[in-house]
Amino acid sequence: MSTSWWEITILCHPHLEESIFWRLDKFGCSGTSREVKGKSYVIRAYVPQIQYQSLDISALSLWLQQDALVLSLPQPLTRWKLIDEEDWSSSWKQYWKPTEVGDRFLIYPAWLSPPQDTDRLILKLDPGVAFGTGTHPTTQLCLESLEMRLSKSTGDLVIADIGSGSGILSIGAILLGATKAYAVDIDPLAVKAARENRHLNKIHPHHLVINQGSISELLDVVSDGVDGIVCNILAEVIIDLIPEFSQLAKPKTWGILSGILLDQSQAIADTLEEHGWVVAALWKRKQWCCFQIRRAE
Secondary structure (H helix, E strand, C coil), X not given: CCCEEEEEEEEECHHXXXXXXXXXXXXXXXXXXXXXXXXXXXXXXXXXXXXCCHHHHXXXXXXXXXHHHHCCCCCCEEXXXXXXXXXXXXXXXXXXXXXXXXXXXXXXECCCCCCCCCCCEEEEECCCCCCCCCCCHHHHHHHHHHHHHHXXXXXXXXXXXXXXXXXXXXXXXHHCCCCEEEEEECCHHHHHXXXXXXXXXXXXXXXXXXXXXCHHHHHHHCXXXXXXXXXXXXXXXXXHHHHHHHHHEEEEEEEEEEEEEHHHHHHHHHHHHHXXXXXXXXXXXXXXXXXXXXXXX
């Protein structure tokens, strides 16, 4: 029996993009996309009908309106309809285009033929239902931070990607020269998507190990710790994970953390300091920020 999906379409002011993506992620939406319509944005997202009722999406619509009021911006217009599995799997893809990120990356949809004449690193991606297409500011901040961090690295480098989603960050780390990456996500669909993207980018499973789980599962396969930690998930989840980061860390381990709104940054910084981490840099993009951290001396 095929699954039906709610297609949620939001017409909004461009300055609402970040808060809407954040709200959709918390709601559990999959395969989000964005297109420009004149001076507005059209954002689409998808959730399975079996998990959500129309009243749930009505509540989401109200939250989006309240977010706009708080930001003193025009209220978005939200509409939703049911579509079947086949329509869902292809409809959002038409709105996702190749994306340049930082100085090195070109994120390319797997169903398009990549260019032959680019000096950028082509990262092929089919996110499926997993978060991470390279269009969201938090993903871009993490990739740019990895680019900066790995450009200075020498020797073998082992990365842990916690809450890996589509696998975009761990794949990016390998393309930048990391020796090995371990990626974990609690969502089995995200694990499936990450493994498929590993294959798309012709990365051997020995170099990128992808498993379902979280830090405890990483500890089972990483005996000597890792050199770098990347984590792009919700701030409240990161706060819960920070006490466990030290179990993965070597004396000079660094980290890149995002998925954090600016007004959540102080709570993250306080928790990091409490558990022996130093904030080396804080990058901001609109309402989002990315922490670059290292172990305290």
